[in-house]
Amino acid sequence: MLHAAYLLPLLPLAGFVALAVIGRRLGDPWAGWIGTAAVAASFVVACIVYAGLLQRSGQGRVFTQVLFSWIPVGGLHVDAALLVDPLSMTMVLFVTGISTLIHLYSIGYMRGDEDYPKFFLYLNLFVASMLLLVLGNNLVFTFVGWEGVGACSYWLISFWFGRESAASAGKKAFIYNRIGDVGFLLAIFLVFSKTGTVVYRGPHGIFAHLSAFGPGARTAVCLLLFLAAAGKSAQFPLFPWLADAMEGPTPVSALIHAATMVTAGVYLMCRINPLLSLSHPAQVVVATVGAVTAFIAATIGCAQDDIKKVLAYSTISQLGYMFLAVGTGAYEAAIFLMVAHAFFKGLLFLGAGSVIHGSHDEQDLKRMGNLRRYMKLTFVTFGVAWLAIAGIPPLSGFWAKGDVLTNAFARFPALWAIGLLTAALTAYYMSRLMALAFYGDDRWRAAVGDRRHAGDPHESPWVMALPLVVLAVLAAAGGLLSLPWHPASVDPLRWLGPVFGSNLYTPRQAASTKWVLSIVDAVVAVAGLAVALRWWVRRPDHPALEPVALQRSWYLDDVFDAAIGRPGHAVARFAAEVVDRVVIDGAVMGVARLTRSAGAGLRKVQTGYVRQYAVGIVFGMVALLVYMAARAGVVH
Numbered sequence: 001m002l003h004a005a006y007l008l009p010l011l012p013l014a015g016f017v018a019l020a021v022i023g024r025r026l027g028d029p030w031a032g033w034i035g036t037a038a039v040a041a042s043f044v045v046a047c048i049v050y051a052g053l054l055q056r057s058g059q060g061r062v063f064t065q066v067l068f069s070w071i072p073v074g075g076l077h078v079d080a081a082l083l084v085d086p087l088s089m090t091m092v093l094f095v096t097g098i099s100t101l102i103h104l105y106s107i108g109y110m111r112g113d114e115d116y117p118k119f120f121l122y123l124n125l126f127v128a129s130m131l132l133l134v135l136g137n138n139l140v141f142t143f144v145g146w147e148g149v150g151a152c153s154y155w156l157i158s159f160w161f162g163r164e165s166a167a168s169a170g171k172k173a174f175i176y177n178r179i180g181d182v183g184f185l186l187a188i189f190l191v192f193s194k195t196g197t198v199v200y201r202g203p204h205g206i207f208a209h210l211s212a213f214g215p216g217a218r219t220a221v222c223l224l225l226f227l228a229a230a231g232k233s234a235q236f237p238l239f240p241w242l243a244d245a246m247e248g249p250t251p252v253s254a255l256i257h258a259a260t261m262v263t264a265g266v267y268l269m270c271r272i273n274p275l276l277s278l279s280h281p282a283q284v285v286v287a288t289v290g291a292v293t294a295f296i297a298a299t300i301g302c303a304q305d306d307i308k309k310v311l312a313y314s315t316i317s318q319l320g321y322m323f324l325a326v327g328t329g330a331y332e333a334a335i336f337l338m339v340a341h342a343f344f345k346g347l348l349f350l351g352a353g354s355v356i357h358g359s360h361d362e363q364d365l366k367r368m369g370n371l372r373r374y375m376k377l378t379f380v381t382f383g384v385a386w387l388a389i390a391g392i393p394p395l396s397g398f399w400a401k402g403d404v405l406t407n408a409f410a411r412f413p414a415l416w417a418i419g420l421l422t423a424a425l426t427a428y429y430m431s432r433l434m435a436l437a438f439y440g441d442d443r444w445r446a447a448v449g450d451r452r453h454a455g456d457p458h459e460s461p462w463v464m465a466l467p468l469v470v471l472a473v474l475a476a477a478g479g480l481l482s483l484p485w486h487p488a489s490v491d492p493l494r495w496l497g498p499v500f501g502s503n504l505y506t507p508r509q510a511a512s513t514k515w516v517l518s519i520v521d522a523v524v525a526v527a528g529l530a531v532a533l534r535w536w537v538r539r540p541d542h543p544a545l546e547p548v549a550l551q552r553s554w555y556l557d558d559v560f561d562a563a564i565g566r567p568g569h570a571v572a573r574f575a576a577e578v579v580d581r582v583v584i585d586g587a588v589m590g591v592a593r594l595t596r597s598a599g600a601g602l603r604k605v606q607t608g609y610v611r612q613y614a615v616g617i618v619f620g621m622v623a624l625l626v627y628m629a630a631r632a633g634v635v636h
Helices: 001-026 030-054 086-109 116-135 139-157 166-195 215-234 239-246 250-259 261-271 280-301 305-327 332-359 376-390 396-411 413-438 444-451 462-482 497-503 511-536 552-606 610-632
Strands: 063-073 074-084
Touching: 001 030, 001 063, 001 074, 001 116, 001 511, 001 610, 030 086, 063 139, 063 444, 074 086, 074 116, 086 116, 086 250, 086 261, 086 332, 086 462, 086 497, 116 139, 116 166, 116 250, 116 261, 139 166, 139 215, 139 239, 139 250, 139 261, 166 215, 166 239, 166 332, 215 261, 239 305, 239 413, 239 552, 250 261, 261 305, 261 332, 261 413, 280 396, 280 413, 305 332, 305 376, 305 396, 305 444, 332 376, 332 396, 332 462, 332 497, 376 396, 376 413, 376 462, 376 511, 396 413, 396 462, 396 511, 413 511
Parallel strands: none
Antiparallel strands: 063 074
């Protein structure tokens, strides 16, 4: 069964090729069904490979499948090879599973779009790239998938490129990700210079040559890869692109922000755990940046009116929690939160898409209200995800977030305090969103009058509703993954244990301490929820709670514009108007003018009269004879 691993990325890639060839002829909805079937088939293969991996035990749950020799150059030998182990299969299962649901949802959401086949073509290529990323057995092959999801995200975010805002958002995402990619490339070069290989595991892999790294080199590699992760997973200060990425269609937001691209950075840091665990400074940096990012993004989410932007900043905040877990060495907690986040955040984005679809493309929370009366299924399923991300027990978010905070409390108490405050803010801003969208008065009626919408809000079709129901069940029951149920192989600690080994940080805390921390988590979540509902259910406007600084994301874009954008534009203008036009063009044109002037001077000598040329020859011969005589000493 393990030998079927090559089909995992191949199936969505085949879907991409099929849609590229016949997608236009298939049209709506058959192009969508082809794309969905390709990813669904990949999920089925993932289940088969997972079953094959379960048949092995402990350290034997590792399988490498070499597809072909890719780069045999000198001392560098890179295979196109897949690494199947508990970490990669955990990623593959929820990437293919959630992506299948998002593809199915998109069949209904994108109905009628003029570029319907192209949308599914991009989605299939995106999934194939993500699978290459998580299955690659070496840094270079991982980088191929890394760049693939970056390119696809650019196409998907700017899918409606006729809107200037969408085109700009795509370019912004692309540039921010390229900044991080510089770190990835430098890390590959440094690793190869120290070990002579780029393969992760095995007797000749990177992790078998950890002694080749000095303390400085270890920290440098980890921080360079963290720079790459910060770009892809939107960590401070490289997170502004993620909110603007909401310009893409809502299924894109769900695909990028729930289960795939943004989790790639967390996966990368977990993959290099043997190296990261040896660098305490790098761990402190990762944990601190994660906690700070979680808090900053949560504060911004408290004042956003666009339903998708609230969820975008929520994603940034939850990713911060994951990096806090990675920095503390609680890798299994990071993966557990990643999986739970894929469930409830995928549901939140698809639920937001259902709200937008049913409200005739309305995204402003202040122009919604009382939607629970008209969209009962969306309300119930969205409510499950709301309670899960808020951390209300016994839903998945409570267990996953609590696991992160428990580990942070044991190792970095100050960061635990930041994380706990962030948990309260998370419950608050998500409850604010729920109150504004589904409770209160029918404020959307004024919007209908202003924009002449076609009637009341309505529920979405079944192809959009079915993924909501499935994800609601997973978001509610996902917490069971962390409980010691049988079989033990499902328990993240035992399933992922062989990947992390002794590098996994396990806090030595009394049971009473863990109980107290869990109770504190629950109380904080309930408090944030209660406060938000009390303030926002009856009144949609609280200017004092929505300061301009939060609405403008702490002016971070303005700071970047002032510190980088405008100076960069000034340098570019100087280069264009002075360096290029005056210096470079001036030098080229100067040579041309000199050549023309010299030609004009020589043209005067060329008169065409034979007698003039004869006189010139005579004078030349005389001058030559005088010179030769002078050299021979005849003439003094």
